[in-house]
Amino acid sequence: MQLHLSTWAEVETYLKTSKGIIMPIGSTEQHGPNGLVGTDAICAEFIAKGVGDATGALVGPTIPVGMAVHHMEFPGSMTLKPSTLIAVLRDYVGSLAEHGFQRFFFVNGHGGNIATLRAAFYEIYAENRALRGRDAPDLRCTLVNWWENGEVGRLSRELYQGREGSHATPSEVSVTQYAYPDSIKSAAMEPEQAPAGGFYDARDFRRRHPDGRIGSAPGLARPEHGQRLYEAAVGAISAQYRAYLAEQ
Amino acid sequence: MQLHLSTWAEVETYLKTSKGIIMPIGSTEQHGPNGLVGTDAICAEFIAKGVGDATGALVGPTIPVGMAVHHMEFPGSMTLKPSTLIAVLRDYVGSLAEHGFQRFFFVNGHGGNIATLRAAFYEIYAENRALRGRDAPDLRCTLVNWWENGEVGRLSRELYQGREGSHATPSEVSVTQYAYPDSIKSAAMEPEQAPAGGFYDARDFRRRHPDGRIGSAPGLARPEHGQRLYEAAVGAISAQYRAYLAEQ
Amino acid sequence: MQLHLSTWAEVETYLKTSKGIIMPIGSTEQHGPNGLVGTDAICAEFIAKGVGDATGALVGPTIPVGMAVHHMEFPGSMTLKPSTLIAVLRDYVGSLAEHGFQRFFFVNGHGGNIATLRAAFYEIYAENRALRGRDAPDLRCTLVNWWENGEVGRLSRELYQGREGSHATPSEVSVTQYAYPDSIKSAAMEPEQAPAGGFYDARDFRRRHPDGRIGSAPGLARPEHGQRLYEAAVGAISAQYRAYLAEQ
Amino acid sequence: MQLHLSTWAEVETYLKTSKGIIMPIGSTEQHGPNGLVGTDAICAEFIAKGVGDATGALVGPTIPVGMAVHHMEFPGSMTLKPSTLIAVLRDYVGSLAEHGFQRFFFVNGHGGNIATLRAAFYEIYAENRALRGRDAPDLRCTLVNWWENGEVGRLSRELYQGREGSHATPSEVSVTQYAYPDSIKSAAMEPEQAPAGGFYDARDFRRRHPDGRIGSAPGLARPEHGQRLYEAAVGAISAQYRAYLAEQ
Amino acid sequence: MQLHLSTWAEVETYLKTSKGIIMPIGSTEQHGPNGLVGTDAICAEFIAKGVGDATGALVGPTIPVGMAVHHMEFPGSMTLKPSTLIAVLRDYVGSLAEHGFQRFFFVNGHGGNIATLRAAFYEIYAENRALRGRDAPDLRCTLVNWWENGEVGRLSRELYQGREGSHATPSEVSVTQYAYPDSIKSAAMEPEQAPAGGFYDARDFRRRHPDGRIGSAPGLARPEHGQRLYEAAVGAISAQYRAYLAEQ
Amino acid sequence: MQLHLSTWAEVETYLKTSKGIIMPIGSTEQHGPNGLVGTDAICAEFIAKGVGDATGALVGPTIPVGMAVHHMEFPGSMTLKPSTLIAVLRDYVGSLAEHGFQRFFFVNGHGGNIATLRAAFYEIYAENRALRGRDAPDLRCTLVNWWENGEVGRLSRELYQGREGSHATPSEVSVTQYAYPDSIKSAAMEPEQAPAGGFYDARDFRRRHPDGRIGSAPGLARPEHGQRLYEAAVGAISAQYRAYLAEQ
Ligand code: NI
Ligand code: NI
């Protein structure tokens, strides 16, 4: 059930049986020679919808632009400053909490969002406590990264055998190819697998990783891989969501 | 051309011939008994893509949650505070300006966003001037509301004959029915056309407009109207975009 | 009754019979060759006082500096960033709401303030709701632009016959001449009526409108026009204020 | 020379011979049984204009609402939070610095503003340095309290002989009586001279000082005292302003 | 009793008999040729601990970096912007108020902090009132500068006979020599006593006071002076703290 | 070399050979029945000083209060909101960058700080880029948690054999016992090892972990363990710091 495709009366009915909502969050940033700028948002949105279908959970609107300060040397990358993203998350959760939502399950598509998301959860808890005191609702925020579960990990290792890397990976490119088969790109890549390594700011990132990839061989991506990865992710995350709701 | 479905290299190429980008902005808020919570975001995104296709312009990611403080008494509505939305717009435009974009054409789906968008444009100009001084790039932001043009206005009058209203209108519901035919809702509405009238805050809105509509008869919405409205909007706004780019 | 010329005990007495207050807001910005930098603040303050006298309403302190980012290429112009003006309005209304004021009627002298004022109203409603919940007072903010009513419009058309323009207009200059007859300026203007047209940021404004006027012929201003315009505005706005207070 | 009564061209001319500007700042707060809510703004504005006339300095718009958190238990009092006032001062000085002003001489009417003004000066210096680096203009901000100089002190002691007190003083009430002779108030006060003493927050202030006065006997105020105090203040502060401009 | 060296259960016990806490605040900034960068933090922390020992009061963590915008032309100086320091103080006091602390006694080591501290107190009172309304706890904040009391003043005059000055003073250097005898520095100073004088921003400070001292002769500092000054300060401030707690 | 115990001239000299600085950051929060409220700040400060001594690096002032929103149900806990801590870190790094520091090595004592620290690094990079553009200095921020290295991990497993847990651990309590032998606390604990488990906000934390420990048996702490852990941490982190400085 998607919030954007529901009426307010349907949401009112949903709230009678669940206080949970799934919140996809992605990023708008370079993803190497053949990856889409929207890769992280597409993966988060697509998988979150699958989880919503599998579990009956309501799925909120995707946050399309995340924290991508380090990608800003590549055209098309967009970023919220961490402080802005915290404000956005505070307003999202705060809005939904007014209606009675209490369990916020973020499906995240971008490693760069993790720290800011976690910081935001505490900003939210602090504001909830300041505004409502001992009567504050029992808000609980959590995040899962779609690629961090046993099922997706096993499949990625099987499919790419050490060439997954950490940015512009064949896994995430495959998922976007499955989701948007009309937007599959091909691009020469040299070397086939990019070198691994860390980075500091945006200039440093581009200096170390000139075509945008880190440790990955996204030329291996295939839409049929994407389907398998999608299904693995939906299965794993649906179980995580159910366990989360069942927590005392 | 959609930013999310492009590679960074394609964006780099695009920037060689255009400094313009189309930015859809919607809202996540109640739209009466049969309107979708995502109506404004869906309309803005759908029409913006059509304009992008017609003009060759790049279309950025949709801002799905806007300024809807006054809708917060209806379940499912979400809002950014105006100050948060200003920060988001500042970061969006600021990010894109780093790559050389200079013409920001917002296609807006929600009347409640207009004031904050316009305020944000000046926040952006002020920051651009403060940071870059006399060498600041010539940034220009503008907005069009998809329903405010002669073509759409004529069609709405023809189709609804005074029952369009101002919120949860048959026009916007029709566009969403055309965009998402699997999500057409039916709901009893009494009276068929809601009373018109203003409002102040969220409680006042709900007191005056208890089912969420203002002056409208959205039971008249039809997907085939949506197609005609969509085509009218794309035609009119494509012309507006071209004129905007041609401005000295 | 002016807040600045009252004691706190007089305000306490006033609050027993009215929850309304009139808030003048102007700007400090260039107004062409013969217009005063304080034009918008002077008009708003002067007319607001007249409305207060006519209706018995309390008139608060004038906000002298508004949102004038686009005028900053002309010496003497001052501006608050939109985010600052929102904070100021939030504090003004929040202060007065502590005493029991609930109806905030802004008399505005500057078109550039409108978007930020409207954005601020929702920031105020959101904060009121967040802090006080269902027990929040029923705050209502509205704005009128002193020149936007039938009476002033008719008189302006009669007096200037299409040479009013939209910035540094003969109407507003006339009102300041009536209010401050010792500060009437004369200046050569070429052409007599400036070209009309839009603008983006401050540099763009000055490039397009090099002497600061837009579409206007302020050389036509006369203090006796100012008196007639003032009286028309006070009459019209007094009626608007009374209707506003009477609203359910 | 008042900024509000000048044209932009006159300001441009002024800047050829001076980089200095006088900035009045007051407050909107209770001033005891017979003091006006606008006392501090009136005194600052009135004396600042006198200093402008005496020295030829440009006088900017009065900041009418200052930092008066501690007065909020008395109807009619208004306050900016310190953080808001800092933002306002930063925007005021920042705006004027764009035109070339470098010497900001605040004439202050309210003790409660002093700490925030001084904090703001460093916020301004920090931002100036961050934005412009080693090329930043040499901005200098200072403040004088109109009552803190030998001339006014001597006169107050002569006139009130230990009954001046520290809030709602006969001196400041006298100045407003001279400035606004039509708004002279009379009120019974018991005791004639209020007890002195400190305070913490607004509730504590009202608990300790129930009619709003601190240590003062404002029933002694007379408009003719106001004239003498005004003249003393203008003389003393004009000398301070000249010395300030002459500083290396 | 130091908060950092206590368990939470000990704090719980403490709160049964006292609502008071001592909060040291210093600065990290140049202190002339032989003064330590941490001088102000060291003095505040050291003396605050002494006061805690003498009075049984709980002593919170030292704020080591204060408002030192004007020292930024000297290597090693650090500063919080005034707006940041206000936020820090608001969070410190807000945290402790959640546990029931109501009396916040800041022992300050740096003149540059005074204005921002005082501004912050009102930010705190305003937030307390906004969040908790009439039921807000009776929070009271105050500050003492360790050198501003009769005992320390007399001793400084006796020891330095007019060569104390106002920055990088022999008194404060002596206290740090007593606190950290292994970190006593020697440096040539020419002249022995620096010239006095004011300053505006950081560049202006360095231009006027090139080695960082103002009016002082810190070559006179001795650890045994430090001991006497420390004891005088502890005695005087302990009495101030007791009087503060006893205030109605 | 400690910044607080150096003169500005010594810092100037240091900067001729190194652009690196070590920044300890802790927290002020409950640490179970026998742990000190200052545990995390004490560990970070103590170990950072050791690393400074071992490597010759300059050590900045400890940030004593971190992000501990989840500990606020225990008396004595203090927290900065994440947004405040970001502002503090931005000001710290920004101040030091003005003097030429470019390598910021945070030694962290508190798991709850990690997300906000990482978010802050990107806030800092974004501001550096916005203010200085392509000429921005090459700032690099990193963090190490003192307990996350092979040496400390091995020793903890040897000493506590699965009873380390994740909050109020015997390791951190031991380090504080070594650092402050006069403040060793004893307290009955039931059970000896607390249950493990996650948490959401502060109320949830206390509900799940009523005496403040998570999975730990801090009754096992001994000062002589503390010495060994300290030495292991200093050794490991000194190597990490040297490697960090050597990075290209
Ligand atoms: Ni990705
Ligand atoms: Ni709509």
Ligand code: NI
């Ligand atoms: Ni105007």
Ligand code: NI
């Ligand atoms: Ni006063």
Ligand code: NI
């Ligand atoms: Ni000092």
Ligand code: NI
């Ligand atoms: Ni710990």
